[in-house]
Amino acid sequence: MDKLGIVFALTGAVLAALMSGVGSAKGVGMGGEAAAGVITEDPSKFGKVLILQLLPGTQGIYGLLIAFITLSQIGVLGGDSNMSLAKGLLYLAACLPMAIVGYGSAIAQARASVASISVVAKKPEQFGKAMIFPAMVETYAILALLISILAITGIGGINI
Amino acid sequence: MADSLYTYAVARIRSKELRLFDKTDLEQLMACTRYEDCLRILSDQGWGKSGEETAEQLLAAEREKTWDLIRELVDDMSVFDVFLYEKDFHNLKAAIKQTYVQEEVPGIYFNNGTIDKDIIINAVKHHDFSELPEFMRAAAEEAFQVQMHTGDGQLCEIILDKAVLEAIGQKGRTSGSKLLAEYAELKTAVADINIAVRGSRTGKNREFFKRALASCTSLDTEKLAEAALSGMEAISSYLEGTDYHEAAQLLMESPSAFERWCDNRIVELIKPQKYNPFTIEPLAAYILARENEIKTVRILLSGKLNGLPENSIRERLRDMYV
Numbered sequence: 001m002d003k004l005g006i007v008f009a010l011t012g013a014v015l016a017a018l019m020s021g022v023g024s025a026k027g028v029g030m031g032g033e034a035a036a037g038v039i040t041e042d043p044s045k046f047g048k049v050l051i052l053q054l055l056p057g058t059q060g061i062y063g064l065l066i067a068f069i070t071l072s073q074i075g076v077l078g079g080d081s082n083m084s085l086a087k088g089l090l091y092l093a094a095c096l097p098m099a100i101v102g103y104g105s106a107i108a109q110a111r112a113s114v115a116s117i118s119v120v121a122k123k124p125e126q127f128g129k130a131m132i133f134p135a136m137v138e139t140y141a142i143l144a145l146l147i148s149i150l151a152i153t154g155i156g157g158i159n160i
Numbered sequence: 161m162a163d164s165l166y167t168y169a170v171a172r173i174r175s176k177e178l179r180l181f182d183k184t185d186l187e188q189l190m191a192c193t194r195y196e197d198c199l200r201i202l203s204d205q206g207w208g209k210s211g212e213e214t215a216e217q218l219l220a221a222e223r224e225k226t227w228d229l230i231r232e233l234v235d236d237m238s239v240f241d242v243f244l245y246e247k248d249f250h251n252l253k254a255a256i257k258q259t260y261v262q263e264e265v266p267g268i269y270f271n272n273g274t275i276d277k278d279i280i281i282n283a284v285k286h287h288d289f290s291e292l293p294e295f296m297r298a299a300a301e302e303a304f305q306v307q308m309h310t311g312d313g314q315l316c317e318i319i320l321d322k323a324v325l326e327a328i329g330q331k332g333r334t335s336g337s338k339l340l341a342e343y344a345e346l347k348t349a350v351a352d353i354n355i356a357v358r359g360s361r362t363g364k365n366r367e368f369f370k371r372a373l374a375s376c377t378s379l380d381t382e383k384l385a386e387a388a389l390s391g392m393e394a395i396s397s398y399l400e401g402t403d404y405h406e407a408a409q410l411l412m413e414s415p416s417a418f419e420r421w422c423d424n425r426i427v428e429l430i431k432p433q434k435y436n437p438f439t440i441e442p443l444a445a446y447i448l449a450r451e452n453e454i455k456t457v458r459i460l461l462s463g464k465l466n467g468l469p470e471n472s473i474r475e476r477l478r479d480m481y482v
Contacts, residue, residue, distance in 0.1 A: 030167050034437070037171025114167055115437040121174040 005088030006081050012095030013070035020063025020102030027056025027110030034117040048120050048127045052113045055134045059106040062145040066098040086160045094151030101144035109137035165438040169233035173446045180482045195464040215461045226450040239440050241331045242344050247273035249324035255284040260307050299323030318372045325374035339441045348376040350422045356388035378403045423478045449481035
């Protein structure tokens with residue numbers, strides 16, 4: 001039963017990378033569709049719509065970061081990978097904020113990005129304002145990232 | 161998910177909307193003293209294909225461009241059946257009349273309806289409507305029998321006009337799109353009001369209204385028919401209690417004022433789609449906005465050609481989408 005600790009810990013790391021990655025892939029894909037629509041009519045807007053398209057991509061990077069930190073903490077990348085079941089579950093729980101918020105915020109940010117790409121299509125001079133709306137969604141991905149990092153790094157010091 | 165959101169298509173339509181005429185463009189056309197100058201401005205704005213077309217060819221080319229774009233953006237055109245059914249029923253009507261007169265008349269059919277025009281022509285020619293979609297069969301058979309046995313072209317048209325309105329209404333209600341449902345309802349109701357007004361003015365009987373008025377949810381066709389039998393004031397009075405109360409007064413003023421109100425109502429209906437980045441609705445709004453634009457330009461050109469005073473043209477112009 002003690003062996004299960006590492007299984008749960010690794011599951012947490014995988015979920016963080018997987019869900020955030022899927023969310024970002026979907027989000028960047030949606031942004032790409034909208035950006036391509038604008039570029040078909042006006043290629044000069046490429047630079048602006050590209051930035052908006054990439055905004056939902058950050059969650060994937062955050063997920064990767066969390067997965068990487070978790071893997072190094074739990075000894076998968078080298079070191080001792082033995083841990084108690086309770087500790088494994090703690091790592092899993094610590095990864096969940098990034099996994100869940102990463103997925104949800106990437107999709108939500110993509111919708112805001114697509115709407116902002118429409119703004120750029122019609123009023124390119126309003127690019128600055130248009131970029132702020134999807135950027136606001138990033139706040140929640142960063143909050144989740146922060147909590148996941150604090151939790152993962154803190155678990156190592158807990159003696160259970 | 162992305163497929164049903166029409167993300168690419170809507171983004172492209174947003175760019176296309178930049179080229180829709182706004183009030184400033186209409187003012188520029190209004191400022192032209194000569195009809196030819198209007199055509200030149202339209203040509204400079206990219207209207208038409210060769211730059212040598214007549215006004216009607218120019219407008220037809222613009223309509224064609226719109227549908228070419230929509231066909232490029234949408235794989236399954238059945239989402240726009242509410243706009244296309246009219247073409248099918250027009251082709252059916254033309255085929256029945258052509259078969260009746262037994263004479264080939266060129267250029268009377270529309271392309272790009274929901275079904276190929278040759279299927280309709282062959283169905284009528286061989287009097288076998290099994291190839292036609294379900295919603296057309298019964299009306300096609302009835303209209304065919306009426307035309308062939310009585311030669312009553314007007315009754316044939318009434319049957320098919322009612323059938324197309326009911327098909328549009330049904331398709332709108334089941335489309336899952338609030339915009340298309342409201343458009344279909346408005347289209348049916350406006351057609352019913354027009355039938356009631358014209359029927360009342362020409363002294364039609366109860367049987368006519370029963371045959372001609374298409375059912376819709378925002379109007380009670382029996383009450384409308386009753387009002388039409390009593391006269392224009394009764395129609396206006398009935399409409400006062402419906403969603404179309406604003407139109408009641410306009411109907412008494414002139415048919416063109418009512419028609420303008422109807423077109424402006426469609427523009428009001430589609431305006432929220434300017435801020436919708438997903439779904440089929442912004443595309444439907446663009447189609448209707450282009451139709452409205454083309455109609456407005458036609459009114460303006462016709463006014464200029466006939467030397468109407470500026471005020472007279474201006475009061476006929478429609479509101480613009482952008």
